[in-house]
Amino acid sequence: MLTPARALLGMxxxxxxxxxxxxxxxxxxxxxxxxxxxxxxxxxxxxxTFSRLIFADNPIAINNLGDRIGYPHWQADxxxxxxxxxxxxxxxxxxxxxxxxxxxxxxxxxxYDFPMLYIVxxxxxSFGQSETDNLREYLLRGGFLLVDDFHGxxxxxxxxxxxxEVFPDREVVDLPESHDIFNVHFPIxxxxxxxxxxxxxxxxxxxxxxxxxxxxxxxxxNASRQQxxxxxxxxxxxxxxxxxxxxxxLGDAWEHADMEEYSALYTATAYRLGVNYVIYGMTx
Numbered sequence: 001m002l003t004p005a006r007a008l009l010g011m012x013x014x015x016x017x018x019x020x021x022x023x024x025x026x027x028x029x030x031x032x033x034x035x036x037x038x039x040x041x042x043x044x045x046x047x048x049t050f051s052r053l054i055f056a057d058n059p060i061a062i063n064n065l066g067d068r069i070g071y072p073h074w075q076a077d078x079x080x081x082x083x084x085x086x087x088x089x090x091x092x093x094x095x096x097x098x099x100x101x102x103x104x105x106x107x108x109x110x111x112y113d114f115p116m117l118y119i120v121x122x123x124x125x126s127f128g129q130s131e132t133d134n135l136r137e138y139l140l141r142g143g144f145l146l147v148d149d150f151h152g153x154x155x156x157x158x159x160x161x162x163x164x165e166v167f168p169d170r171e172v173v174d175l176p177e178s179h180d181i182f183n184v185h186f187p188i189x190x191x192x193x194x195x196x197x198x199x200x201x202x203x204x205x206x207x208x209x210x211x212x213x214x215x216x217x218x219x220x221x222n223a224s225r226q227q228x229x230x231x232x233x234x235x236x237x238x239x240x241x242x243x244x245x246x247x248x249x250l251g252d253a254w255e256h257a258d259m260e261e262y263s264a265l266y267t268a269t270a271y272r273l274g275v276n277y278v279i280y281g282m283t284x
Contacts, residue, residue: 048097050116054104077149136167184279194269226247
């Protein structure tokens with residue numbers, strides 16, 4: 001079986017059996033409930049510990065989109081994406097990376113011990129005032145937030161609502177391809193949409209996710225999901241505090257590096273982006 005690092009180097013191949021339907025692909029079988037690690041019990045000796053952010057689900061967003069996955073959205077893909085990415089960090093960089101990952105709340109004062117927080121399904125997140133205040137403080141002190149795996153105009157609107165509470169005075173900007181964050185370790189040459197399983201399995205042949213079942217309260221076009229965007233929020237010195245991957249799913253690309261049905265082109269780009277984000281966040 002391929003290792004994540006070998007997939008990153010292009011050793012994996014796209015499934016050649018084009019006659020298979022999406023439902024017949026092993027990658028599209030019903031996943032098990034993710035088993036996410038808890039916050040570390042003691043201080044980590046390593047420079048970098050992959051830290052996934054815990055949040056409460058926004059029930060309005062879930063009801064409007066009809067996206068009931070059977071577990072909290074913050075847990076998506078944690079069982080496999082983190083271990084694969086950690087293996088790549090240890091193989092492809094000299095960063096002292098903890099073999100253990102963790103899930104941590106913004107109400108935990110230990111967030112300041114970790115240089116980067118990772119959030120998935122950001123369009124379903126909901127934060128209280130104390131969490132909002134702590135996230136602002138964390139980022140202004142030099143912390144870094146990686147936002148991943150959310151799609152379409154409605155989820156963007158929901159994300160904008162809560163990130164706007166964190167930074168009401170700072171705008172979200174598009175990051176140019178020449179930005180340091182895309183060149184700090186690996187030069188990113190292919191700015192391509194990184195598809196998640198919903199694209200691969202429910203919209204075969206495309207890299208974008210179809211709008212999911214939703215109520216009449218939401219009007220969303222296919223076009224709002226078709227174009228990936230790399231965006232950010234900057235501090236007063238121009239440092240990227242928040243990097244936003246919209247209409248992409250890096251976590252699925254990390255998770256499925258061993259699956260022949262998932263193209264190595266997407267996996268390689270997702271790993272390179274992830275490594276760059278970590279190193280940028282730790283050095284800026």
